[in-house]
Amino acid sequence: MNAIPTITLCMIVKDEANFINACLESVKGLVSEIIIVDTGSSDQTIEICKNHGAKVYSYQWKNDFADARNYGLSFSTGDWILWLDADEELDGINKSIIPEILENTNAQILSLPVHNYYGKTTTVDKNNVYLLYQLRIFRNHKNIIFQNRIHEIPLLPAEITEKDIESLPVAIHHYGYLQDVTETKQKSTRNIKILQQELSDPAHSPWIEYHLASEFYRLEKYQLAFQLANQSILLFLQKSQKPPSLLYKLKYAILIETDSLEGALPGIEKAILLYPDYVDLHFYMGFILYRLENYKEALQAFEKCLELGDHHTEHLVLKGMGSFKAWRYKGLCLEQLGKMDEAQAAFRYEKKTQMD
Numbered sequence: 001m002n003a004i005p006t007i008t009l010c011m012i013v014k015d016e017a018n019f020i021n022a023c024l025e026s027v028k029g030l031v032s033e034i035i036i037v038d039t040g041s042s043d044q045t046i047e048i049c050k051n052h053g054a055k056v057y058s059y060q061w062k063n064d065f066a067d068a069r070n071y072g073l074s075f076s077t078g079d080w081i082l083w084l085d086a087d088e089e090l091d092g093i094n095k096s097i098i099p100e101i102l103e104n105t106n107a108q109i110l111s112l113p114v115h116n117y118y119g120k121t122t123t124v125d126k127n128n129v130y131l132l133y134q135l136r137i138f139r140n141h142k143n144i145i146f147q148n149r150i151h152e153i154p155l156l157p158a159e160i161t162e163k164d165i166e167s168l169p170v171a172i173h174h175y176g177y178l179q180d181v182t183e184t185k186q187k188s189t190r191n192i193k194i195l196q197q198e199l200s201d202p203a204h205s206p207w208i209e210y211h212l213a214s215e216f217y218r219l220e221k222y223q224l225a226f227q228l229a230n231q232s233i234l235l236f237l238q239k240s241q242k243p244p245s246l247l248y249k250l251k252y253a254i255l256i257e258t259d260s261l262e263g264a265l266p267g268i269e270k271a272i273l274l275y276p277d278y279v280d281l282h283f284y285m286g287f288i289l290y291r292l293e294n295y296k297e298a299l300q301a302f303e304k305c306l307e308l309g310d311h312h313t314e315h316l317v318l319k320g321m322g323s324f325k326a327w328r329y330k331g332l333c334l335e336q337l338g339k340m341d342e343a344q345a346a347f348r349y350e351k352k353t354q355m356d
Contacts, residue, residue: 008078016086
């Protein structure tokens, strides 16, 4: 019988006393080693980590998240690496399946659904969440390291292909986008500074424009965000690469926020041709059509959303776009079309799916 594979948790932290205990509690009994790279904490973070048996290593911050994570990898001895941020927690409902899956899989790296909560306070509304699958567990000592100064991701060697990647249905709950957290940590100021540093490199990735656009979108600087989103799309195309689906989601979210609906409609139809299974784009098209009082076509778009549902491993999805939000707008369309009984039925489904 093969030995149960060991898992090392790798993290980088600074002044995370408000979050770190819950994070480490969430992996208790799962990981056999905790490697913490501390970039200069002045609160109780290090003490809390050591109370959980963590090995803590000091690191001189260089405005480079990938470099800090790779420093942590150098101390890791487990068969597998799990990487988290301090403001994240591993879901406890089915995390017990992880060791058995790792023992039997031929995959080199596993993708987990990350639930990114948004809102004004840490009183979390479980319906205010974006879902995105990310590569979060990978085999140690397989030449997998991190890349990018910010929004770092594992850099996979050429020999690792799509067949070496599997999805694992164990959620990670991320609270770092809640407004009081981002304001307290001044995340936008930090992120924009690092991203602009990356932007100065002529060989930078088009992802940099996307991430900058996202930061300015959250700051409600929509004109600048829109310019950067379009630049990112153009740069991907110039590299003969298909622009990522979430880039189109951001672009049309900006147009909706700025009430630029007439100009948005032809473009979003083309984006849907690129990503016909992306429920959020169908929802945005339905919303635009509804606002333009084209209720029949809007109804068709929301029915497509319900057909696609909320669960997707390939796209950034806002919860409800394929369920309760779509049912609500289906009901509104039916009201406008004079189908009141069907509208009331849709509103009942809205409430039911919102509670699921």
